[in-house]
Amino acid sequence: FAIGSRFFVICFSNVFTHTVPFVLGLRSLNHHEKPCDRDKESFCLLCALRDHIELSLHSSGGVVSPTKIFYNLNYFSSFFQRYQQEDAHEFLQCLLDRLESCCSKLKNDLSSIDDCLVKKVFGGRLVSRLCCCNCGHVSSTYEPLNDLSLEIEDADSLSTALESFTKVEKIEDLELNFRCENCKEQVSVEKQLMLAQAPSVATFHSKRFKTERTYIKTIDKHV
Structure with a gap:
């Protein structure tokens, strides 16, 4: 799994998985009526995070890898390259910016920007x-x-x-x-x-x- 070059992705995937307010907020978002089954070309960050978290929390053991997130690094920034160690803080900032943008575009989310998941939690x-x-x-x-x-x-x-x-x-x-x-x-x-x-x-x-x-x-x- 080339842990060294993917550590920054694994790190924050674990953090989000064990941050209870974030998990509860993500579960409450009315994003898709059905689980997202889009391919990599139409990457959905909300579903990728939600799928990874649910799989991690319900796994009986073994390694759960954030593969879908890792293979779509360019979604967060064109500067991120696969199999290359990146700055963890920069990745977090890009991830939160993207996540905030996703939340603000939800068709069924009529709440104010102050109620955005990112702002409510972090x-x-x-x-x-x-x-x-x-x-x-x-x-x-x-x-x-x-x-x-x-x-x-x-x-x-x-x-x-x-x-x-x-x-x-x-x-x-x-x-x-x-x-x-x-x-x-x-x-x-x-x-x-x-x-x-x-x-x-x-x-x-x-x-x-x-x-x-x-x-x-x-x-x-x-x-």
């Missing part, structure tokens, strides 16, 4: 707060998220990585041209990232690659 909101060091005015910017990318070079646990992610950063470089919308001055600011809305199932991405001058360093440590 979605949250991040807030970036900028505090003016001159007048104390705070401005907040919100953005959706499906995962959090965490620096781990100076962290030895998930807790310390999250503390580093949310710590206050003072930006004093006036060349960045931060102009306060309240006092109208060019100022230094304090920036902080926080979770405005936590996801039902949190997904964390460990940043294990760091660019140093002309080469890329791998951060190979246990966290």
Whole structure:
């Protein structure tokens, strides 16, 4: 089965199979009246995931391989190649984007975009707060998220990585041209990232690659 080159697919297939809110949500989608029997040329992601999960959960033993997903890697991105090791985080992002697109196109799904399976299970909101060091005015910017990318070079646990992610950063470089919308001055600011809305199932991405001058360093440590 060439485990090495397919590990990134196997990894997330196992994760989805054992994420209860995702499995229940997938089962509840009114996608086909009958099981999908389309060929590879009309690949159906929802059915491929559902078939793999149900087969895995009802298997009495042995290996259950996500073959249909693996043989349709180009469906997720033209950059993905079979029998080649790919970036697991990039694959997850592409898979969730595709899955969200599939859910939004369901003819029988009349719910709002906020009720999309991906958003209900993995979605949250991040807030970036900028505090003016001159007048104390705070401005907040919100953005959706499906995962959090965490620096781990100076962290030895998930807790310390999250503390580093949310710590206050003072930006004093006036060349960045931060102009306060309240006092109208060019100022230094304090920036902080926080979770405005936590996801039902949190997904964390460990940043294990760091660019140093002309080469890329791998951060190979246990966290």
